[in-house]
Amino acid sequence: MSEEKKEVLLEVKHLKKYFDVETNFFGKPTAVLKAVDDVSFKIYKGEALGLVGESGCGKSTIGKMLVDLYKPTAGEILYDGKDISKLSTKERRKYCKDIQLIFQDPYASLNPRMTVGDIIGEPIRINKLMPDDQVEDRVTYLMNCVGLANHQRNRYPHEFSGGQRQRVGIARALAVQPKLIVCDEPVSALDVSIQAQVLNLLDDLKEEFGLTYLFIAHGLNVVKHISDRVGVMYLGKLMEVADKREIYDNPLNPYTQALLSAIPSTDITKKKERIILTGDVPTPINPPAGCRFCSRCFKKTEGCDTVIPELKDNGNGHMVACHLYDK
């Protein structure tokens, strides 16, 4: 992202999603899983915001809330400045059309009983985006965009490889001409050799269609390839958000530092210090008080385990939630 004026496409404010994992006889929750706990961030038009974190940290839950598959427990999602929970039915339809999702598992995300052509064409038909006789041409165009041949359109998903299926999933997301695509670990189910292809494809499509991405992944290396900015999540909290270069060159949060040190280096001359974290990720049902990371943090100081650090701008748009940078 250059320094030009950035337009906010979507903003998330104090978003929370709690799941009741246990209820007593009267239906009152006795144990609550805090999947996403007070997360705020902005997505600018035309950028790719990467969201990384370990499994179970709530990144997919955020993605699902954005596409309206989950209802937030609290907080707001502002799209074009409007709270999506307060949209009229008509505006809501438009919102749902503008935000699409690419799924993690290409084997589960395609209906096995529909041909690929039908899968891609369906969103156009049900949203009545164009007359029926033009849908076929549009499907052809989309299939070509994602690198599938038109003659394959009457095949069923099971006749395709994982990479090809993910391309179908991408074409389906593109079919409604969305503005923002939430990519929920779109390559983690794929072979490493295919991952790069799909990532390049996503990159190309972003340019071609003027898309904005929220790119969810569990490794910083995948996100590095495609994102402009990166957010790091841990146990339902956003720990750090910054421009890609900032995050990779100058990680502030100890958790980010530990994550980065875990990326294997191909440069043998560069000696990297590996930060080994001890202990396991605490359960999100009963997270540590104070900073979520305090139980494993190697820079823990007094107060870390009592006061929750807020996500604050540490200059240059580098947001970090850590008491080390309290001024």
Added chain:
Amino acid sequence: MRKKQQVQTTGEALEKPESQIRVMWDTLKKNKAAVAGLVVILFFLFLAVMGDWLAPYDPEYSDMGHTFVAPCRDYYFGTDQLGRDIFSRVLSGTKISLFVGVAAVAYSLLIGTVLGSVAGYFGGKVDSFIMRCMDIMLSIPSILLAITLMAALGKGLDKAIIAIGTVSIPEYARIVRSSILSVKENDYVAAAKVVGNSDRRIIFHHILPNVVSSIVVRATLGISTAILDTAALGFLGMGVQPPMAEWGDMLGRARTYIFSAPYTLIFPGLAITLAVLAFNLFGDGLRDALDPKERV
């Protein structure tokens, strides 16, 4: 890869859409047992249509001078206690048995599928309410429930269909619900939601086609159960009314003569067994043929 690919307008021709029915038939053909089942079903269907025309005697005509005639050239399957030709009665019964079986299953399948889909898809209170009602129905012995319904509705073939159909609604509702519960967790259902499908469209276009196989198998088995239930009702003096010929009813009435004139039971019994077996074999083959993942 990085450059946009040329739009392919020429070159490879568009593959012909695989016709669903064609592919299904191809798969089914490979299953010998299913084909045998289908042949028998078609044979019974043929008898159902042509039965009255093929029958050498009036199936309801009682010739008291010729009771308990063992199978011979004049009476292929013998005659019963009232001197009626069993061969003609079996032929004529085909139509009733098949019709009641299919109609009862269609009726309970329709209602069961709708109830099960709604319960499974929406969950929560709706689910609890529907399924508790189904549980109550299941807690009453099915034949007892059918008799009660018959008592309330009155005699007759159409009432029998409703009674037998209603009794098996909970089974279909349960099967559909549990299949839907597992299918709706799939990402493609979430995907359908994200691109803007309505709930109804998701149920009918994305979920139900994926649970069809288990329903179809259950339904084909259900036809045989329905045939047997009809027989039980007939035996109890409800449902099909004498002198109309119906396999189960014939079986029930000939029960007393099992030792003295076994042929009065053997032939209608054989007909039931054969029909039930045919539906089961065919249903099994159909399940494989309906699953695109099984296709090679």
